[in-house]
Amino acid sequence: MPHSSSAGIRRRVFLAGAVAGAGAAGGVVRAGFTGRADRLGRDGEPFAAGTTLVTVTTRPDGPGYQRLADGPGWPRIVRSDIAGPRPGRADRRTPLAAFVHFTDLHITDVQHPLRYEFLRAGSPKAWRPQEALTVAGAVSLVERVNGLRGGPATGAPLSFVMATGDNTDNNAAIELDWFLTAMNGGTCTPDTGEPGHYEGVQDSGLELFWHPESLLRDLDSLAGFPKLEGFLGAATGPVHSPGLAIPWYSTLGNHDGLSGGCYASGHGAIAAAATGSRKLQTVPPGEARTLMAGEGRGTDPAGHGVEALLGRGYEARTVTPDARRAPFSMREYLAAHLDPDHVGPGPAGHGYTTANLAEGTLYYAFPVADGVIGISLDSTDPGGGKAGSIGHGQLKWLDETLTRHRDEYALVFSHHPSWSMNNGTPDPARPAETRHSGAELLRLLGSHRNVVAWINGHSHCNRIRPRRTFWEICTASHIDSPQLARVIEVTDNHDGTLSLFTTLIESAAPPRSYHHDFSRTGLASLYRELAANAQGADPSFPGAPTDRNTELLLHRP
Template sequence: MSRRSRIRSTAASVDRRTLLAAAGTAGAAAGLGFALGPSRGSADAAGAASASAGPGPRTAAGAAPGAPSTAGTTLRSTAAPRGGPGYRRLGEGPGWPRVVRTDLARAGGGRERRRTTLTSFVHLTDLHITDVQHPVRYEFLRSGQVSAWRPHEALSAVGAVALVERINGLRGGPVTGAPLDFAMTTGDNTDNNARNELEWYLTAMSGGRFTPDSGDPHHYEGVQNSGLAHFWHPESPLRDIDKRDAGFPRIDGFLRAALRTVHSPGLRLPWYSTVGNHDGLSGGVYAFERGYLTELATGRRKLEIIPASEAERIYRDERRGDDPRGTVMKELLRAHARDMRTVTPDERRAPFTLHEYLRAHLDPRFTGAGPAGHGYTRDNLEAGTLYYAFRISDGVVGISLDSTDPGGHYTGSVGTGQLRWLERTLAAHRDDHVIVFSHHYSRSMKNLHRDPARPDEARHTGAELGDLFRRHPQVLAWINGHSHRNEITPRGTFWEITTASHIDFPQLARIVEITDNHDGTLSLFTTLVESAAPYRTDPADLSQTGLAALYRELAYNAPGARGTLAGRPGDRNTELLLRKR
């Protein structure tokens, strides 16, 4: 019996790729409001169990490839600015071409006629679904760093649902036509590590109605009606800096519309979840003790602004990693207690624990298209771990890592326990192709702060993981996020594929199709997609669809927005050649 046939399944699994042996047809940051996750590692029992969970039941399971189509992808069109300087409206722009990259293998002629599909799936990351009225938000740093707060954050929920709608509308892989096996979200699913945000994220992904509001249900209580000129006030004549410097419009009824109930159809294909630093650390950075953070998060006081000199110092120190446990930040919050705004307390804003994060994923209310737990299992719950492996298709296995350092700071690492589990898992799957997922990209995994729950356990960097993957050439790709920027990097024997976020423009997700070219090479096709929201906006249209379009346009115009997040052409729509081991 092969190693892969010994894998134990924890959810109903359909091996769709066994039926797709026929040749497929060929077709043409961070934290504190930036790209600045929590958990541990999986015991052998948890690893063996979750190393098995395959895509859940689907109507299209086993379906033959359809005709390849570029519909809904950036091969066909992209959002592009219109007009001159100042606030710019968006419209339909040209698509991005596919770039063939031969850094790791040559491109043989005729491969498009021979190739067969191993798997196709969607990668989304850094949704940052946000409770914009939460008391523990670090928007008060905007006085010293303009990008510490985004004017479009109140629309993160409708933006995420518009992405779900786009994925549901895809006809399959744009190169192979193969049905999509699953979707994977690689962390920063929430923004403030809050229980209500976790419920909103799970509902958006699995389907249902949710209301992205907290505190007083009849009155917005956040920085956008604070009277402070540091923030865009959409419903006020206040000449705030976003209206003055960036030309942001006045939109009456915006806040009321942004906080009303959202309906999500939920993903119609199985989806898996990976944890990010914003899912487990306050602001994606601070390892506050839970008692203090809970009291602050659920209480009645909210700090909205501090002097610019203080904000600049805090931001600078945080970028250096000087305050991972939040000691300085706690002192600042206490020093400004009298400057805080009174808001309505709300228990739903409490930070979720590791146990609560796992239990929520296992809640039957959020199973949606499956699998149950979305990669996490009861073994993870008992072991207190947030990494797992799962069967993608015959001959292909996925591994989801927990790269957040519980000791604090937005950079990542893995503990020795997780590293040893990863080594065993790779050794057990020598006969499979392996795809690794994590929140942090390799260069951002340099955080060696010890886990407070495991002070004797060493932490390990992205460079160490890269070395491990090169010793296991069955690893085809390491897929991640965190930087909010598209980047594709050859790593000797595998490709590192980093996908942009869905909160910062250009708000993208990525289709990945993997094929065997039957000439000693494999091809990894990457194709970016935008949400289903229209390119053009109408400020008078405050429907869910209209707000999703506005979400994209506001993100494009946000002060401090980086114009490089789409990456270069070779980081976008690609064919990545790889030698077959």
């Protein structure tokens, strides 16, 4: 089994600025800093610029379509659920690791013949009007990370980005290529089928979908969405990414490995539809609701319902076939990460190794810093279903890896959080292997005192939960509003406690868009605005204040 990536980062993260924090349990940190005053953020933290400590994009309350603006920042909250804060810890504190967490970018080919936009017939929130701009949005997030001067709480240099899955949206080879280009740098054109000729739902004439270049009174235009002549051409035009300036690692999500994030897609009608010429755009509302209910329950992991729906003869649009839309296998996913053309800032393979490729595994360990190990798990069930689980072989490997690194602090990464791991569908490649739930994984992680955090995504919601001896940190997505990523800093307080600082960041694009600006930055701003106005947007996604900018204390193992 793979144990660690030889191309990982082995350098001690150093203290760039001392931060003094005070406050009782559950209180707001008001940090001080002994360096230059012009380096202070509004909340007194040394590198707060560019983070939600300073400002958070807001959508004014009220009905209809609203433009965005800068709003007040979110304070840092001290959480003492596991260990209490001790006076003077900021004066003693030294950083151990500082990195960035990306999750749920959902890079999307909006012209793909087998997209599930037709589910909007059953629910307005089953389709996103911002999906055509996912590449521009991801690039703007890359720009934000490149512009950060250091960890917001400690000033320590950021040493890597971890992308915990749903990096792509529909298990399409072209989406994987766009994701790797956005992360590593280069130019890509988010356009498939006939070049320069849009063939998706946004010029279909169906009132279900926003038609930005039409006077059609569609569902979104009636809610105030604007008319934007030239939008579709701009959204499918070339996008250049500078690429991340620091190394990055990759984790598999259910949308990476499964069609629609739910169905095994490498065979049968689903695979054939992906590269075909027939695009189903709408179905009867009852059919859509039945399919969504099945997805929620996980009762049809093989996708028999989708296959039946595709064969029912509902009216469909003819589109230009494109072999680049083919579903990628997990071997192809690994090979793409290991391709020398996709090294970017490194490491080679972005965590995955040739051992993963030979053994068919998608989990690995990597050195974060002196005394800190990172572990990336594969929580996607290859048999299908959007909920997660891990196989028995992986659970055994995890136990052995944590034991072998018992003298190092461990950061565990996965796509799914514990509360979304109840999928018992057998792995087709290992049908006799037991699948393990989030509750079982919590018990295993809790039995190893060196585990300090389990970091994940999938739920598109900020949520931080104490797990007796470690913290589970779930970060919101970067496709649904409020479109966030998270900086995480691990520090030793030299008083028997550790602190994990979590700080949310938005993309570099201004919140206020200009509807005539179709530059890369203009499209990224529009991406934010459309997401904030999407019908059915979930107000719970930002989480509570205690799920956002925090200092999480725990006992030093």
